[in-house]
Amino acid sequence: MTKTAVKEDFRFSVLGPLTVAAQDGSHVSLRGSLLPALLTELLFHANRCVPTRRLVEVLWGDTPPKSYVSNLHTYVSRLRDRGIPIEQAGGGYRISLDVTDLDLLTFHAEVDAGRHAARAGDYPRAARHLRRALEQWRSPEMCAMDQPHLELEAVRLETERITVIEECVDAELACGKAGELLGELDTLVRQYPLRERFAAQSMRALAAVGRRAEALQVYQATRRALVDQLGIEPGRQLRHVHEMILNG
Structure with a gap:
């Protein structure tokens, strides 16, 4: 039995x-x-x-x-x-x-709901769900870091967490919250200097509040990091945002 x-x-x-x-x-x-x-x-x-x-x-x-x-x-x-x-x-x-019994299950459920709302064009609802998903993370040093049998899961989940941050920021930018995101994006760009999507989001937010020169500085710093560390030029998305800001 x-x-x-x-x-x-x-x-x-x-x-x-x-x-x-x-x-x-x-x-x-x-x-x-x-x-x-x-x-x-x-x-x-x-x-x-x-x-x-x-x-x-x-x-x-x-x-x-x-x-x-x-x-x-x-x-x-x-x-x-x-x-x-x-x-x-x-x-x-x-x-x-x-x-609701496990933060990992809550995280996945909120991410799914947020992505569904984003696909439907409901960005305020998408942002709420994605923020609730991110709130489940009490620390980037998740318990799997101390468990060798979960190392691959830890890497996969950390990658997903960063992607969810990007999706959440996109939804909040679509809601007109550029000014509220400046501090967070500055931190993210410094923490992930090779993550082009964060750089593009920071540039969009800075340009939206009239700080065009600073947005262009973010592009130059990111391009320099990509060339110096990876030997590559910025991708199409980042170049597109750069061109849009240059053209006013």
Whole structure:
């Protein structure tokens, strides 16, 4: 018979240090390294079965103990005893959560809603959803940074986070919020000097508030970085924004 945990009202967070917060605000303590590793693997694949062989690899690598099956069951039971809803399914284990139970699920749901609104031309709604998605990130140093088994997921998610920032800024620029975005865009251009879309957005925002000369300076600085570090000229989008500002 499949054993399922008695579900408590928890909020799980992985977009930052791993936290498991109860409804009353208290936090569940997970000692050692194996319980956090097991839980993060399940959370990053929430509502999907994670095969036993994968969980064994996560916990012990290429040298699992002879009693790995019972050991794994012991660790799962420890999480269940804390009220974490883990069930056996399809030759492995699954944690079943609602979208609002896990910041990663909330992030993806808000991104999907934001992109849907943007495609429909509803930029205020798109911006609201995309900002809510970004608010799920408590720190760029997400919990996967400390979990070798999630390194590829961490890289992929960080790339997606940056893309969502770009999409959110585009939506907010379309809403006429250029002045409100100047400080954030200045920081982003400095942080990601080779990211042409941020440079183009910064130029558009500066030009929109009458700071044309500064917008052209952003172009020159970005072009210099691209040539010096990558040996390439700016792409079509950035050149187009540059030409538009030059032509007034």
